[in-house]
Amino acid sequence: MAEHTEHHIVPIKVYIGVFLALMVFTALTVAVAKYDLEHIWGPLNIIVALTVAVIKATLVVLYFMHVRYSSKLTQVIVVAGIFWLIIMLAFTLADYAARSGWPTQLGQ
Amino acid sequence: MSEHASHVPGLAHHFVNMEQQKEAGTIGMWIFLLTELMFFGGLFLAYAIFRATYPDGFLQGSHLLSVPLGGLNTIVLIVSSLTMALAVYYSQMGDRKKLVGFLSITLVLGLVFLVVKYFEYKEKFEHHLFPALGWYNPDPSHLAVQYQPQVRVFLWIYFAMTGLHALHMIIGAGILLTLIIMAQKGRFTREYNSPIEISGLYWHFVDIVWIFLFPLLYLTGFHVGGGH
Amino acid sequence: MATETIATTAEKRVTYLNVSHTVKSWLLTLDHKRIGLLYLFSISFFFLIGGIYATLIRLELITPKGDLMTAETYNRVFTMHGVVMIFFFLIPSIPAVLGNFLLPIMLGAKDVAFPRLNLLSWYVFMVGAGLFMLTMINGGIDTGWTFYPPYSSIYSNSQVTLAGVAIFITGFSSILTGLNFMVTIHTMRAPGLTWFRLPLFVWAHYATSLIQILGTPVIAITVLALALERTFQIGIFDPKLGGDPVLFQHMFWFYSHPAVYIMILPSMGVISEIIANMSRKRVFGYHFVAFSSLAIAVFGFLVWGHHMFTSSQSMYAGLVFSIISYAVAIPSAIKTFNWTATIYKGSVSYDTPMIYALAFLGLFTVGGMTGLFLSALGLDVHLHDTYFVVAHFHYVMVGGAIIGYLGGLHYWWPKITGKLYPEVWGRISAAIIFLGFNLTFFPQFILGNLGMPRRYHAYVPEFQILHVLSSAGASILAIGFIMPIIYFAWSIKYGAPAPNNPWTAVGLEWQTTSPPPPENFTYTPVVNTEAYEFEHVEEIKQAGSGVNG
Known part of the structure; x- marks a missing residue:
């Protein structure tokens, strides 16, 4: 171990x-x-x-x-968590940013 | 192996030794925090999308929040993180009195945070700023009519994120109370203190969430003036 | 002769089954094996419920007109079929039943790392399941299992909030199982059991746990937000209030696409075990099969946008998601090819589990290959929301996940219960399931390509012949699914006692007794060999009988 x-x-x-x-x-x-x-x-x-x-x-x-x-394992877990959060944020935001227009604004 | 292992206080039967049990507990808590990160992450994603969609709504919305109160709570949480870290330190030292003391200070600070939060929420409800249908009815002198629909989006994010955070604080306070009682009974020793360390990880994580919430929610419109 | 001696000793031996008999000892058990059985009963019940809904769907679709039920009722029926099968059967199926039972034994541990948390996860599951039953009694939901707003947030009159809360709660049971497995694999391995000596079943569960831990919280917050939106109308996903329905789709699929791998990865782990042991060969390219599980878990998180090609997602994002979706095919193909290479020149025995494994190979290949059609950006516009999609994911979910689950259940049944099921019946039912399944779902590929949309209760008469074929297949499939329930139940009472290692397989679980003692081993197992070392099988057999005596 x-x-x-x-x-x-x-x-x-x-x-x-x-x-x-x-x-x-x-x-x-x-x-x-x-x-x-x-x-x-x-x-x-x-x-x-x-x-x-x-x-x-x-x-x-x-x-x-x-x-x-801490142990290497703990450090890997921390980095993996941040990495996965970035995947979710980056891919979704990239979709919004790459559209021809940001979704319509409200009350304007 | 297992015969004399069962005599070690605090060691569960299915672990070979204390080291293995402690390792399992620590990794378990870190993995749990990973799920927490993704849980809050969904709301941070919503924040990013809606902030980009309604920049004005977020500026105006953040003016509705009190920077002094938010700042006070930030300081309270950072101090509580320090006292939690010190509690872990004294549990490692085997100093029961100081352990109980620092755990208690941490608990009190956590409660102070929640009380401040309660007054902030109360003020929002009184001004009809809770974003649910039928509740949301801000005074036009308080919030210009043209911003009201956008600010509503900001406000649900505010309530969702701080509400979820406050829920974690309440759970944390419960954990601290349990730890204080256990520590007073002398359950923790220099050798067996991983519940303190693991709970400390949780408490610091909740602090980190607030470290991001404070600038993202309270300080967003600070430079444009306004606020109260 | 040998069997008889085992039988007589089995009666005296203390096993996890006979150590205590009270209801309390089951409901408050911390033994991972008993918790696995609790899950087995719970999810079998939900499989039955989901099956009834499937039957109703296939009955309605025999005729082109909507004569059995209204469109509204049909919406509820297919939604309930999807939600029950996915959240209450497929996701817990292999991890919570076979994983719970086998993982600690395969690691040579006494239990999972957190036995209390393990029991809690079952109770959390049951609370979620109970709430969902309440949803069902109150008329169910009609939004489709995908819960897309604004339909689900304002227009639907069904029990969306209650169902959302039920799924939110059930999600935590999945998280707890994943957390427990991951910590167990990291910290509880027996002396000498290094990472590359682990059975591939364990590797597959490790990858599955990764997805459960990282993905499930996101669906939890998503359905929670949906429930809040419905209750308070606060403008999260509803465009009228400034919300964004596409954001829901992003958050939903960030979990729900990887969730497909929660269902299929454990099944792949089962197939690796069966194929290696039934071909008496070490899995070809062990390292590749192990790492491909992790690769699937990681890539699985990068492709969710392929469910959104026809939403308002940016076409550039669509392009990227499309390309990465192709990439997922690589680790899946590595597995399939390596299993085939394992069988090649192996000494194959065609027992029931192996028939399931072979069925898996064929059906999963069809399911996977048609997935490539759907990940092609242009072709998906034609096939999106048609029966082609329905057929595709049933080839993966039934042909992959359920076939693997049944194969695993047959393979480890002697270990779990200490009884042998009737082999002939096993083979017959496996063959019936294979035939019935293909008859049910193959016509749906054609239907979809011809343009039959999914989720419709009525259709043009031209499609009837294919729908009738599909419904006929479904009735054969139903017979195939009912047979194992009957002979498994029969075997518990009348089955011949199982020897410790009925397949002369390798792996720690075959070294302990059938059924295992409460703490799995009467000694601390030490591992000196790699997984699937069949040269040592004779020594292992002797070691196994040594434990007995």
């Missing part, structure tokens, strides 16, 4: 550090959301917001959820 590394205990310092980073990123995402970046490039606001969210989620997954120290 899968070989076992000695169970890793994450030191408290790491938890506190990750926590502070999460708080900073939360402040950052609120602060940036106040500025209208859309006149620079249409989707810039949402891209920044999602990038920050992905960074925060990654921190939680890697440190709070110990994936950085």
Whole structure:
């Protein structure tokens, strides 16, 4: 069966550090959301917001959820989950984007 | 093998040893979180499609949500994730008192989140913003008439996603309560603490969902002004 | 002589069947073998219900006019046939019955990783099934098993919400089974049982679990959204309220296409076992067959748009989905060719399970090849929603999944019950099913190509001859399905006691006793050989009788 590394205990310092980073990123995402970046490039606001969210989620997954120290199998499961979610989002959105027109708008 | 295995506290009969049981539990929870990811994923897909279809509706809709309350809940959840992580740490250390303490703080924070959410929902109902037929009747001074049909789409996504998230918080609170009772009885030791670790994974996952919900729902229209 | 000694010891031996006899000991059992049997009874019941609906459909279609029932009733009948057969029979069939029974034994484990969760999954299934029975009593649903809105969300007057909730709940039973299997395969393998020593049945179930875990949550959220839409009219899928009906189709098929592989993959696993053991040869290209299961599971998630060629899906997306749909044929073909190569120059015995396996090879090939017709973007416009589609998926679902299920049931029946079924009757019924099946569904290919649309209760008189042939075939098929029920029931009381290894097969399940003891093995099995090593079969036989004594 899968070989076992000695169970890793994450030191408290790491938890506190990750926590502070999460708080900073939360402040950052609120602060940036106040500025209208859309006149620079249409989707810039949402891209920044999602990038920050992905960074925060990654921190939680890697440190709070110990994936950085977990077995290969756990890491594969995490990556597979994200991969499948992307399949669903990407293929469906690709269909909508490739149509001659986005579905009709309501009330316009 | 199996004779003396049965003497280990917390080891189920069909496992060979603690290591195998723990591995099964951890992988099981991760696979469960995979299903949760796909479950929420369906709603995220709907969000993406409808946001692209009704950009104005989403901007106006997000103005109906309170950024201070959403932000407060974000902070509450992040702190609760930290306390959950610390609870796992102290369970690994075998420190029962601190384990119970941090689990309790996590539970309280989870309840704070739900109370804030309750007031947010209450406000929506009072303003007739619940998107069901017969309920949805916003005041035109509150929400311009031309945006009302589009904002309705935003609002059902808001209620579906945060409602499903809140349901997970309620389940999480139930799990925490169970863990606190078990921990108080001294069920967990340095050797046997995987229920704490596994429940921690669940709690962090629920936190991650909120990390995405907050910017996608609350902050979407923040830069255009408005809001209240 | 040998059989007699086994028979006498069998009476004294403690098995999972005789360890306790109370109703409670069955309803609260944590033994994966008993849970498998609970599932067997439940899904057999639903197979019967689904069969009754099928009978009604075929009766109505004997004549061109809608004289037996109204269009409205007919809509309900074919919908109920589809929903019952798919969600309450086919999806749980092999994984929940044979998988539950065999997987831990094949791994040399005492049980699945989470026995309580396993029992819970049966109860969740029964709650969902109960709600669906309630739907049935209240008049059923008429939306087709695909539940397309806006018909299902506003116009239908039938019990869509209740049925949606029933399917939502049943979905969780499927998720729990998949989760349990996956963790069991990862963590509970016997010493020495490496991944490439696993029986192909296990590989197939691993791939199936993957789909159950990743796909089922999406159908759950979809039917939940549909139920909300119907209850509150909130504008998810209804275009009038700003919703998007094509989004429903995307989310529905993201699960429901892979769900086809939930039904067919376990069957492929069964066929691998039967063909190897009945040909006394190691499966040709074991690694390819194993990995093709995973490839089918992965590719299966990339092709759902081929159900939507005639919806408003973008033609570019259609093109991509069409091409990837062709790609799925590759791993399926790898399996078919490798099984054929396994039989080649093997020492084949034509017992009942092997007849089913051979039937599978032929019928699945027809089903799969006609699938290629449908994945062709242009041709699908002609064939979409015709009887050609109906015939195609019945060749895969009945000719593939059910034939595999029956083959597996015959193959492991002696292990499950400790009794032998009458071999002659087995062969006769397998032949009847094969003939009846082809007579039922082959004419439907022609009907579809001539333009007969599916889901119609009346049709033009020109089609009558083909419909009559199909209905005649269905009655033969029904006889074929009823026969095993009778002789299986007979065998439990009157059948000869089964030896531990009636097929002189290899695999851990044949090393333990028939029926197995409560924790599967009286010793911890150790595996030193690859799967399907027939040179060792004599040693295994001796080891098997050693366990007995």
